[in-house]
Amino acid sequence: MTTPRDTSGSRRTRANGDGTVYQRKDRRWEAAGYVLTPGNTRRRVRVYGNSRTEALVKLTEKIAASNRGVPAVTAQGSLSAFLTYWLENVAVHHLRETTHTRYIAVVEQYLIPGLGRKKLTKLTAKDVRTWLNQLRTTCQCCTRHLDAARDEPRCCVAGQCCFKLLSPLTLTYIHSVLKSALEHAVREEEIPRNVARNVRTGTPRPRRFEPLTTDEARRLLTTAQDHRLHTLFELALHTGLRKGELLGLRWEDLDLDAGTVAIRRTLQRTSAGGLTTLPTKTRASERRIALPTRCIQSLKRHHEQQQREREAAGTAWQHNGHVFTTAQGGPIDPTNLTRAFTTLLGKAGLRHIRFHDLRHSTATLLLEQGVELVVIKELLGHAHIGVTATVYAHVRLRLQRDAIDLLDRALDHP
Structure with a gap:
């Protein structure tokens, strides 16, 4: 009996359904077999590798997925079919739920309508x-027919385009x-290169933010003294924690004797699970930070207040261990916190800013006090100090100007 050899042109006998594997003239190995494709049809696909084993492993993975009922998108299919496959079978396992939801919106609203029919x-x-x-x-109102869902048309249907550009x-x-998405198609060898990488969109300007000045921050805290969530706003301004990180805090994360807090999770609203506690945004976001004495005292008073609310709620109390809750102990919806913050700004007579601008206010005020950039980076939980340096470049430039002017005066007037 002749034993097949791994030489050019040699073939191995394989069972039905296992596909074929052979070496090409260019010395690469090619494997081919039939797999399930969108539309409940079967199509022959080909994969390649530098060795027989590599090609065989790739083909086996595709056939195994096909046997589980997962359709394989072939290169002959449309971009729309591939994007749907990528979202349902690949991205969903590697992205946070909130990020996956945003990806779905982008694919459905922009990618499929614009490029979906392309092969x-x-x-x-x-x-x-x-x-x-x-x-x-x-105009996105015209393109997506947004007027159709409005009680009173104010764009294309009304004959007046609002020019709502992205x-x-x-x-x-x-x-x-x-x-x-196309990068994954390259990894699966559906296409030879990622054509989207050859297109430059330019570097967008960083989002402008309006941090509070020292006087405005004092006014906000003074106005918030009588607010039920006074401790939350105080903690936000003193530590720069994100909204989700504040709402995701649990009492077990606090060590009030040592004056520290561990940031381990974030509270967000997801389309599938509603208000859900998730891991922090990045590994760098999981951190332990020091608390100022003022916040420690406020947290102790807040704990006493929460105990009184728990007694008043009785059996209706929802025990979840969160530091900041509703009056019945449930988690606070981030949208409701935004509404409360906007109301507080109006009561304090301050200009409108986003809640996230409290985080920027913390960093800006610390920079102005001469705190090192690396300390601010660790406090905010940025993955790289370059992020901190880029976001607050305008503040650093102003501080440089002040330092140069100070030196200039010293040299002119010894």
Whole structure:
């Protein structure tokens, strides 16, 4: 009996359904077999590798997924079919739920309507560039027929286009979702290269924020003294914690004797689970920070207040261990916290800012007090100090100017 050898042109006998594996003239190995594709049909697919084993492993993975009922998207299919497959079978396992929800919205609202009919293999950089340019200059009310859901049309249906254009940041995000999807198609060897990477969208300007000045911060805290969530606003301004991190805090995370708090989780509203506690945004976001004495005292008083609310609620109390809760012990919806913050700003006579700008206010005020950038980076939980330096570059420039002016005066007047 002749034993097959791994030489050029040699083939091995395999069972029905296992596919074929052979070496090509270019010395690479090719494996081919039939798998399930969208539409409940079967199609022959080919995969490649530098060795027989590598090609065979790739084909076996595709056939195994097919046997589980997961359709394989072939290069002959449309971009729409591939994006649907990628969201349902790949991205869902590697992204946070909130991020996956945003990806679904981008795919359904922009990618599929704009590029979905294109064949995956025939998509070009020119196609992507042309589509992005159209997005950049097209009113989204007209394109997405938003007037149809309004009681009173105020755009195309009314004959007056409002020219609601996408921001550069949104365009960059849409482009990044397409690049991520096509990158996976390259890894699965459905396409030879990621054409979206050859398209430049430019670097968008960082989002402008309006941090509070020292006087405004004092006024906000003074006005919040009688607010039920006074401790939360005080903690936000003194530590720069994100909204979700504040709402996700549990008493077990606090060590009031040592004056520290461990940031381990964040509270967010998801489409599937409602208000859900999730891991922190990044590994760097999981951190332990020191608490100022003022916040420690406020947290102790807040704990006493929560105990009184628990006694008043009786059996209706929802025990979940959160530091900041509703009057019945349930988690606070981030949207409701935003509403309460907006009301507080109006009561204090302050300009409108986002809740997230409290975080920027903390960093700005610390920089102005001469605190090192690396300390602020650790406090805010940024992954890299470059992020901190970029976001607060304007503050550092102003401090440099003050320092240079101070030196200039010292040299002029010894």
